[in-house]
Amino acid sequence: DFQLTQSPSFLSASLGDRVTITCRASQDIRNYLVWYQQKPGRAPKLLIHAASTLQGGVPSRFSGSGSGTEFTLTISSLQPEDFATYHCQQLNDYPVTFGQGTRLEIK
Amino acid sequence: QVQLQESGPGLVKPSQTLSLTCTVSGGIPSSGDYYWTWIRQPAGAGLEWIGRIHYRGNTYYSPSFESRVTISLDTSMNQFSLKLTSVNAADTAVYYCARWYNKSPFRWFDPWGQGILVTVSS
Secondary structure, eight states, X not given: OXXXXXXXXXXXXXXXXXXXXXXXXXXXXXXXXXXXXXOTTSOOEEEEETTTEEOTXXXXXXXXXXXXXXXXXXXXXXXXXXXXEEEEEEOSSSSOEEOOOEEXXXX | OOEEEEESOSEEOTTSXXXXXXXXXXXXXXXXXXXXXXXXXXXXXXXXXXXXXXXXXXXXXXXXXXXXXXXEEEGGGTEEEEEEXXXXXXXXXXXXXXXXXXXXXXXXXXEXXXXXXXXXXX
16 A cells, blocks of 8 residues: 655644645655645545645645655645645555645644 | 535444445536545544445445445436445544546546544444
């Protein structure tokens, strides 16, 4: 299986901060890495696919980078609505796998 | 705009079969660009992929569920379904259905249903 390890698991930050979340794959997944945002009681929302392509309607303060085994999600200036849990997912090969999630909270 | 909605019992007894349906508003196209997929999320935990089905009916299941799971498709009803047999408390989770766009190099799950909580308890 292609294991994904997110770090950190928990992140406390302030409004306006720049934050980065890392997702590491156990094997090369090329650029088939997707990022989702999930708020409590809600389904995950697609943010970024192909490691760095922003989904339509997603604010430009979100960006993704990486290929192969190391990927990052960056939020350039945290807004109140950004406090949520972020999940990475690999779609390079079966079985589909997700990272364990990163919970982003207000400091 | 395509929307997905899960339905089914919210409570299932141990050793019984969990059965859920996902209704796709806007229809299930005869397109090789999409799969229809199930994911679950135990309380306070991460997302677990269960399996997927193609409009032609071919399936692929996660090895974690392969021995217990069946996903089926009814295009006339614009629905696909999940059956998970021999459930136990560890199968208690929110279950999501989603559309998987799969036209290389573009792959993603979107949209997702709102999710349905299934509790396994006697």
